[in-house]
Amino acid sequence: PQEPPKPGTEVSFVRKLRSRQFWRAILAELLGTLVLVSTMLGASVPGPGEAPGGPLYPALAIAAVIVSLGHCFGEISGAQVNPAVTLSLLATKKIDLVRALVYVGAQCLGAFLATGALYLALPRKSTAEVFANRVPVDGNAAQALGMEVLCTFSMVFTIFSVEEQRRRESTEPGNLGIGLAHTAGVMIAARFSGAGMNPARALGPAIITGFWENHWVYWIGPVTGGVLAGVSHEFFFAHSASRQKLVA
Amino acid sequence: PQEPPKPGTEVSFVRKLRSRQFWRAILAELLGTLVLVSTMLGASVPGPGEAPGGPLYPALAIAAVIVSLGHCFGEISGAQVNPAVTLSLLATKKIDLVRALVYVGAQCLGAFLATGALYLALPRKSTAEVFANRVPVDGNAAQALGMEVLCTFSMVFTIFSVEEQRRRESTEPGNLGIGLAHTAGVMIAARFSGAGMNPARALGPAIITGFWENHWVYWIGPVTGGVLAGVSHEFFFAHSASRQKLVA
Amino acid sequence: PQEPPKPGTEVSFVRKLRSRQFWRAILAELLGTLVLVSTMLGASVPGPGEAPGGPLYPALAIAAVIVSLGHCFGEISGAQVNPAVTLSLLATKKIDLVRALVYVGAQCLGAFLATGALYLALPRKSTAEVFANRVPVDGNAAQALGMEVLCTFSMVFTIFSVEEQRRRESTEPGNLGIGLAHTAGVMIAARFSGAGMNPARALGPAIITGFWENHWVYWIGPVTGGVLAGVSHEFFFAHSASRQKLVA
Amino acid sequence: PQEPPKPGTEVSFVRKLRSRQFWRAILAELLGTLVLVSTMLGASVPGPGEAPGGPLYPALAIAAVIVSLGHCFGEISGAQVNPAVTLSLLATKKIDLVRALVYVGAQCLGAFLATGALYLALPRKSTAEVFANRVPVDGNAAQALGMEVLCTFSMVFTIFSVEEQRRRESTEPGNLGIGLAHTAGVMIAARFSGAGMNPARALGPAIITGFWENHWVYWIGPVTGGVLAGVSHEFFFAHSASRQKLVA
Numbered sequence: 001p002q003e004p005p006k007p008g009t010e011v012s013f014v015r016k017l018r019s020r021q022f023w024r025a026i027l028a029e030l031l032g033t034l035v036l037v038s039t040m041l042g043a044s045v046p047g048p049g050e051a052p053g054g055p056l057y058p059a060l061a062i063a064a065v066i067v068s069l070g071h072c073f074g075e076i077s078g079a080q081v082n083p084a085v086t087l088s089l090l091a092t093k094k095i096d097l098v099r100a101l102v103y104v105g106a107q108c109l110g111a112f113l114a115t116g117a118l119y120l121a122l123p124r125k126s127t128a129e130v131f132a133n134r135v136p137v138d139g140n141a142a143q144a145l146g147m148e149v150l151c152t153f154s155m156v157f158t159i160f161s162v163e164e165q166r167r168r169e170s171t172e173p174g175n176l177g178i179g180l181a182h183t184a185g186v187m188i189a190a191r192f193s194g195a196g197m198n199p200a201r202a203l204g205p206a207i208i209t210g211f212w213e214n215h216w217v218y219w220i221g222p223v224t225g226g227v228l229a230g231v232s233h234e235f236f237f238a239h240s241a242s243r244q245k246l247v248a
Numbered sequence: 249p250q251e252p253p254k255p256g257t258e259v260s261f262v263r264k265l266r267s268r269q270f271w272r273a274i275l276a277e278l279l280g281t282l283v284l285v286s287t288m289l290g291a292s293v294p295g296p297g298e299a300p301g302g303p304l305y306p307a308l309a310i311a312a313v314i315v316s317l318g319h320c321f322g323e324i325s326g327a328q329v330n331p332a333v334t335l336s337l338l339a340t341k342k343i344d345l346v347r348a349l350v351y352v353g354a355q356c357l358g359a360f361l362a363t364g365a366l367y368l369a370l371p372r373k374s375t376a377e378v379f380a381n382r383v384p385v386d387g388n389a390a391q392a393l394g395m396e397v398l399c400t401f402s403m404v405f406t407i408f409s410v411e412e413q414r415r416r417e418s419t420e421p422g423n424l425g426i427g428l429a430h431t432a433g434v435m436i437a438a439r440f441s442g443a444g445m446n447p448a449r450a451l452g453p454a455i456i457t458g459f460w461e462n463h464w465v466y467w468i469g470p471v472t473g474g475v476l477a478g479v480s481h482e483f484f485f486a487h488s489a490s491r492q493k494l495v496a
Numbered sequence: 497p498q499e500p501p502k503p504g505t506e507v508s509f510v511r512k513l514r515s516r517q518f519w520r521a522i523l524a525e526l527l528g529t530l531v532l533v534s535t536m537l538g539a540s541v542p543g544p545g546e547a548p549g550g551p552l553y554p555a556l557a558i559a560a561v562i563v564s565l566g567h568c569f570g571e572i573s574g575a576q577v578n579p580a581v582t583l584s585l586l587a588t589k590k591i592d593l594v595r596a597l598v599y600v601g602a603q604c605l606g607a608f609l610a611t612g613a614l615y616l617a618l619p620r621k622s623t624a625e626v627f628a629n630r631v632p633v634d635g636n637a638a639q640a641l642g643m644e645v646l647c648t649f650s651m652v653f654t655i656f657s658v659e660e661q662r663r664r665e666s667t668e669p670g671n672l673g674i675g676l677a678h679t680a681g682v683m684i685a686a687r688f689s690g691a692g693m694n695p696a697r698a699l700g701p702a703i704i705t706g707f708w709e710n711h712w713v714y715w716i717g718p719v720t721g722g723v724l725a726g727v728s729h730e731f732f733f734a735h736s737a738s739r740q741k742l743v744a
Numbered sequence: 745p746q747e748p749p750k751p752g753t754e755v756s757f758v759r760k761l762r763s764r765q766f767w768r769a770i771l772a773e774l775l776g777t778l779v780l781v782s783t784m785l786g787a788s789v790p791g792p793g794e795a796p797g798g799p800l801y802p803a804l805a806i807a808a809v810i811v812s813l814g815h816c817f818g819e820i821s822g823a824q825v826n827p828a829v830t831l832s833l834l835a836t837k838k839i840d841l842v843r844a845l846v847y848v849g850a851q852c853l854g855a856f857l858a859t860g861a862l863y864l865a866l867p868r869k870s871t872a873e874v875f876a877n878r879v880p881v882d883g884n885a886a887q888a889l890g891m892e893v894l895c896t897f898s899m900v901f902t903i904f905s906v907e908e909q910r911r912r913e914s915t916e917p918g919n920l921g922i923g924l925a926h927t928a929g930v931m932i933a934a935r936f937s938g939a940g941m942n943p944a945r946a947l948g949p950a951i952i953t954g955f956w957e958n959h960w961v962y963w964i965g966p967v968t969g970g971v972l973a974g975v976s977h978e979f980f981f982a983h984s985a986s987r988q989k990l991v992a
Contacts, residue, residue, distance in 0.1 A: 024485065035402045035432070042436040047302050048386065054791050057435065059804060060307060064431035068402065071425040072409045076485060121395050121440045123386035138792060138867035147865050154779045154812065161816045173421050173669070173917050177815040179428070180923070183808035184779070187801065188786040192865045237768065237820060272733065283650045283680070290684040295550050296634060305683065308555060312679035316650065319673040320657045324733060369643050369688045371634035419667050421917070427676070520981065531898045531928070538932040543798050544882065553931065556803060560927035564898065567921040568905045572981060617891050617936045619882035669917050675924070 022099075025077035026106045032073045032081040033110030034117075037201050039065040041118045041131045052130045055190030062186055063179035070175035082198045083107055084222035088156050088230035104200075111204030119208050131205035133196040133218045141214045144193035148221025149228070151185035152197045156229035157237075164238055197222050270347075273325035274354045280321045280329040281358030282365075285449050287313040289366045289379045300378045303438030310434055311427035318423030330446040331355055332470035336404050336478035352448075359452030367456050379453035381444040381466045389462045392441035396469025397476070399433035400445045404477035405485075412486055445470050518595075521573035522602045528569045528577040529606030530613075533697050535561040537614045537627045548626045551686030558682055559675035566671035578694040579603055580718035584652050584726035600696075607700030615704050627701035629692040629714045637710045640689035644717025645724070647681035648693045652725035653733075660734055693718050766843075769821035770850045776817045776825040777854030778861075781945050783809040785862045785875045796874045799934030806930055807923035814919035826942045827851055828966035832900050832974035848944075855948030863952050875949035877940040877962045885958045888937035892965025893972070895929035896941045900973035901981075908982055941966050 043061035073079040080086045083104045090100040135144040158181035162174040189195040196202045202218035291309035294300050321327040328334045331352045338348040383392040406429035410422040437443040444450045450466035539557035542548045569575040576582045579600045586596040631640040654677035658670040685691040692698045698714035787805035790796050817823040824830045827848045834844040879888040902925035906918040933939040940946045946962035
């Protein structure tokens with residue numbers, strides 16, 4: 001995610017422009033999460049007669065869609081499309097509380113609409129059970145929670161690192177770095193927790209399919225991992241880390 | 249796609265140069281679509297004795313070939329290679345009607361030639377049935393249509409976003425962004441509609457194999473999604489959106 | 497491939513330096529082709545008890561190794577690592593005859609050494625039959641030849657396009673464009689001809705396994721496709737195409 | 745890997761800053777290797793009832809995580825996360841002995857912690873046997889050793905090449921080049937030796953699972969290949985190769 005664009009130089013229109021940009025950013029988060037969740041759910045649908053597959057399709061799909069959304073909405077709302085990312089930006093004081101809450105609301109609505117659209121398009125509605133994030137049959141919630149923390153930590157840490165490089169005009173392609181950090185996260189945790197990493201992506205299918213078992217894991221885990229990553233990056237690893245940051 | 253190169257500064261040769269560039273652009277669209285459709289059809293051929301596979305090969309192939317074609321023809325014709333893209337550029341007044349129609353014609357011819365070449369190279373001609381875009385057996389045309397709109401929307405929206413970034417000299421690799429937006433589109437809709445996203449790619453195999461069932465889905469869906477994406481980007485999401493655009 | 501570095505400005509050491517650079521370039525081609533062919537053969541080895549797979553591994557492996565070799569040897573010898581590429585550069589007068597022949601020799605030697613090394617490392621030597629480029633059982637040599645021409649054409653055309661963009665300092669990552677053009681080529685032709693695209697890669701296994709059936713297809717096809725691509729790019733599609741080029 | 749950042753310009757705080765940077769770099773190596781090894785082990789876990797798969801997941805996972813770690817820790821410690829890389833930097837006098845030894849220690853500790861965490865998260869502990877690097881049943885240690893040398897050589901050679909390009913401000917994305925060099929290495933050697941390429945990644949699972957058979961192969965092979973690559977790049981292939989380097 002990138003910080004929202006600064007208000008224009010024309011002083012008299014600033015308020016109005018700001019308001020327009022604010023609504024544009026909300027719609028960007030809604031539409032971005034809609035596309036993200038459509039992609040992840042579409043990638044998890046098995047072919048007719050096939051068993052649900054491993055993490056290959058989600059691992060490829062998440063990198064592709066995150067890079068794509070970075071181009072679409074990166075300069076509008078930061079293409080956060082993930083409550084765990086938004087809340088880690090809030091925890092490091094990069095966005096204010098109102099914006100964070102509105103974004104999370106838009107993300108959840110987008111995820112709900114995406115799940116609804118794909119549910120309508122499913123020939124056999126029973127297939128929708130693959131949409132839900134769930135703890136593996138032979139695992140337990142604590143194991144899944146720990147892995148959600150780990151994979152979201154590594155993903156959000158990369159986002160903060162890329163944002164710092166962007167401020168210093170690195171030529172490395174940051175969107176791809178963030179996309180591949182999601183792929184790496186899927187590889188880490190797919191077999192342990194399904195590698196949700198995104199509470200909105202978990203919420204949409206939970207509402208539509210009514211499967212709420214261990215749903216809290218996919219909120220507590222990613223948010224904890226994301227906030228830990230943001231805080232440790234800002235206050236220890238960043239170039240300009242520590243005192244200055246704590247004051248700013 | 250990028251806008252066609254501006255005419256040179258030598259005023260006297262402008263007309264002639266323009267004409268030469270015009271024909272070069274048409275040939276670029278023809279050749280580009282030929283390579284695109286060859287790649288997509290080649291990627292869908294199963295090995296001897298194998299059943300047709302899932303969307304993995306098409307998802308990888310489309311990203312690879314779109315990046316490659318962006319390098320080859322991006323500065324000549326914009327490497328549109330897709331009537332849905334060309335018509336969304338027409339709807340946003342980025343190219344004129346004559347150019348759009350000629351490009352679409354060249355794209356359809358390229359797709360036909362590619363399908364013909366691969367048909368000739370097939371050992372068993374019955375395999376050619378995997379070339380066609382088709383609605384899944386247990387789905388219906390309305391579901392497929394909706395998913396074609398969704399996946400083409402997200403793909404064309406990315407193209408417009410990347411083009412805007414290119415005008416502002418972003419260092420993010422735009423070809424890769426567009427390529428991965430195609431991969432994301434395949435992931436969204438492959439199981440619902442085959443993720444055509446390109447009427448020319450659907451037309452070539454329809455002519456060669458004579459399979460026209462629900463063919464309209466692969467024209468109406470992508471064109472609707474593409475035009476919606478172009479219009480919503482230009483008139484709402486773009487940096488320089490709205491009034492100015494409507495006049496220009 | 498990039499053109500070899502120009503001689504330094506110190507006039508007196510130019511000859512000597514040139515000679516040193518020449519030998520470094522030859523070793524780069526040898527080592528580069530060794531790594532390329534090791535990667536492609538390693539990617540084609542099935543696991544114990546598995547049947548040889550489809551084009552997935554080669555399609556990923558070729559992109560990865562081509563990007564990697566572009567970083568390693570792109571500024572030393574152009575990282576051509578492929579007689580079809582070298583001969584298309586010769587046909588467009590971008591390198592001279594002596595250099596071309598020496599490079600092709602180094603590439604063939606590198607391919608032979610790579611095949612030998614992997615053959616020694618194979619637990620069961622019968623597995624080595626998967627190393628060879630071969631026409632599918634139910635296809636014929638003419639079909640395979642046509643597909644080799646098509647896929648090498650699209651790949652070499654991308655190389656020429658990327659080289660032209662590099663001269664104009666594009667920020668798109670050219671190595672990745674060339675790597676993904678190889679992936680697209682594999683997707684086009686893998687099921688029809690094995691998508692050799694590289695005579696050296698075909699020669700190494702032919703020598704080690706003694707399998708020479710239809711070997712000519714993997715020389716005539718790629719070289720024809722590559723030369724067609726180079727010539728059509730230079731004399732028609734390039735920014736600075738035609739008269740000037742024909743004289744230069 | 746990139747060289748560690750130079751000390752600041754404020755002379756009086758240099759010592760202290762240096763010390764702070766040193767500890768930050770050590771933690772970066774520890775955390776980076778923890779994420780790397782988590783990703784590689786997570787990618788190797790089969791689904792319930794599935795047999796362990798081929799090199800596809802590791803090949804994708806390594807590229808994704810290396811790109812991601814390059815963004816996270818490239819400017820802090822060079823994101824070496826691999827004793828074979830650290831020792832090849834030592835052999836070419838790019839880091840001093842103390843730093844090299846401390847980094848290797850941090851890497852081994854990170855790998856141990858990652859393996860421990862994933863072991864705790866595994867529902868059935870017997871699955872942990874897939875974590876270990878092992879010589880294939882029908883192969884022998886010498887064959888595996890040779891392949892480890894080859895694949896680590898090609899990977900480390902790419903790292904040195906990318907570092908040289910970075911010093912000359914190339915616009916090619918170096919993180920991706922290094923990531924894909926790892927993918928190519930996995931493709932070369934996965935079927936022969938498991939393509940360890942990283943002694944720390946081999947050590948962690950060896951400690952946790954107690955599987956030490958042929959463990960030396962995964963230290964001697966990668967370190968030999970890495971040092972050979974570093975030395976041959978610095979003293980023969982680099983732009984500024986030879987005499988100057990030997991003195992510096």
